[in-house]
Amino acid sequence: MESRLIEKLSILADAAKYDVSCSSSGGKRRNENKGLGNAEGMGICHSYTEDGRCVSLLKILLTNHCIYDCAYCVTRKSNDVKRAAFTVQEVVDLTINFYRRNYIEGLFLSSGIFKNADYTMERLVRVAKKLRQEHKFNGYIHLKTIPGASEELIKEAGLYADRLSVNIELPSEMSLQQLAPEKSYKEVLEPMGSIRQQLAQASEEKKLFKSAPSFAPAGQSTQLIVGASAENDHQILQLSSQLYKDYSLKRVYYSGYVPISSDSRLPIMADPPIIRENRIYQADWLMRFYGFEAKEIVDEQHPHLDLDIDPKLGWALRHRHVFPVEVNTADYELLLRVPGIGIKSAQKIVSARRFAQLNFEHLRQMGVVLKRAKYFITCQTKSLQRQDVESELIRRKILFGEGSVRSALLKQQLDLFKQVG
Structure with a gap:
């Protein structure tokens, strides 16, 4: 592998580590016609399948160039970091070569936003399309959906990806306006709604025609950053509960805010709130599998989860x-x-x-x-x-x-x- 490509991989793999919203749970893509890979039951980097197997995923950004200046993000345009960008073909080649060496079982691909949402999203889709159509790759693919991208591109992405995700990042519109003023909840929720509609439509078509194309068979997910803004656990879990009900999400992922800058809009902390993040995950589990409502776990009288007990x-x-x-x-x-x-x-x-x-x-x-x-x-x-x-x-x-x-x-x-x- 040439030195420039190794340097890009080092930069863009490191930048991708802050995105935790990836999971292959639910992917059932089978290997057909002597293609490469198989997404059934596997495909996530340093995660575990239901039967306890640890599986791996090439997790990278297409680029860490970004037109936005979100205070909490390491790739924001004002941050003094080394920038890099893969070509579409480079990502395809890396995925195939790493798979052949048995390093990975799939791909998680996100990106900073360069030029505009559609320009970036179109390149993400081209990567997945090349892998599926030109290389007959049947491993797991998770694509990050860029807020503001057109409905046509989102629909095309779902034809090649096993899972799509759109990150909300912050638990309220107010915090988003304060820390990421160039973004809006509308730009995030619209693609979520589009994905939900496409999933429902694909499900109905499958009932009528077994040969109907699948659309993101592993569903959609999102990510919330915990600790970068002032919302309490009650507000976070209420939002998650609403997202599960309104958008049929498979998962809401929670990421403890990692202090990466001295921006005055951000809280001062020495370390990520790992224990709080863990408690929120436990509460989320109670909502998804144990029949609890968010208002039972936390409410206005008890807005914070107890950090000492589950x-x-x-x-x-x-x-x-x-x-x-x-x-x-x-x-x-x-x-x-x-x-x-x-x-x-x-x-x-x-x-x-x-x-x-x-x-x-x-x-x-x-x-x-x-x-x-x-x-x-x-x-x-x-x-x-x-x-x-x-x-x-x-x-x-x-x-x-x-x-x-x-x-x-x-x-x-x-x-x-x-x-x-």
């Missing part, structure tokens, strides 16, 4: 009146709300109790985390823990362990006796 435990401690739950009779939806009981263990409980009354040993074997669940369940009306324990004490026991809490209580008692004495 959102499910936080909800349970605030709703002690719902518990204890009798595992032999509670419905599936209620079992999912018990800390320490996951989707698989809840399914096993519902299935197994049809044949016999379950005890605590059965629950342990099913994968229930009893050190959490014991505060919220009974089994054949029996309990491993008193149910009148205060929420704060449960919280401390789960965080620090039974022994640590007993030691702390003993110390408090000794200190009290010393004061009395």
Whole structure:
């Protein structure tokens, strides 16, 4: 590989690391006619498939030149960074050569915006089209949709890509105007709406004609930056919930803001808010798979997630009146709300109790985390823990362990006796 191409790859792969909105989940493209690659069940860089396999993806920008000056973005036009741009053919060749060497299983391609949205989007589409049509590449392809691009280009992109994504970046129009005044929510939401309509249309056509072309079979996703603006967790999760309902998104990805400049519009922080990002991901998981509404996890009275405990435990401690739950009779939806009981263990409980009354040993074997669940369940009306324990004490026991809490209580008692004495 020539030195100039290696230099471009180094610059544009590094610039792409800030975009976390990539996933191959749902891609089912099969290898046909002795083509290259296969997207089924794989294709994402440093991510995991449902069966636990780690898979890889060439994740690059087409260019880090950009006409916009978004305060939070490393590729903004006023930032003093080394610039580079691939040609369409260079990206195609890199993808094919890396695939043949078994380095990757697919491509995630994004870009800064040069000239205008359509000019950039047209080049992204040409990369995917060349890979599919000229090289018969059947690996996973994820294309970033450029806000403001024409509906025709978006439709064409969906014919070649497994997944499309349009990044909102900031959780409110106000923050977008403050930190990225050249952008607008309208430019982001319009392509999202177009993708949703094309997905619905393609689904209906598939029902009538099996040979109908697929459109972005792995759906669409977006990304929100956490910590670059003042929105609280309540606002972020409310927006995510609305996006899932209105645009049928597969995923909303959250990226803790990485301090990259001294812009006065940005908050001062030493490190990315990784713990907050993780808690928001956990809350998002509860909304997508556990039946929680955003307003149940956070609300105006509790606008921030507890950074010390996961959102499910936080909800349970605030709703002690719902518990204890009798595992032999509670419905599936209620079992999912018990800390320490996951989707698989809840399914096993519902299935197994049809044949016999379950005890605590059965629950342990099913994968229930009893050190959490014991505060919220009974089994054949029996309990491993008193149910009148205060929420704060449960919280401390789960965080620090039974022994640590007993030691702390003993110390408090000794200190009290010393004061009395």
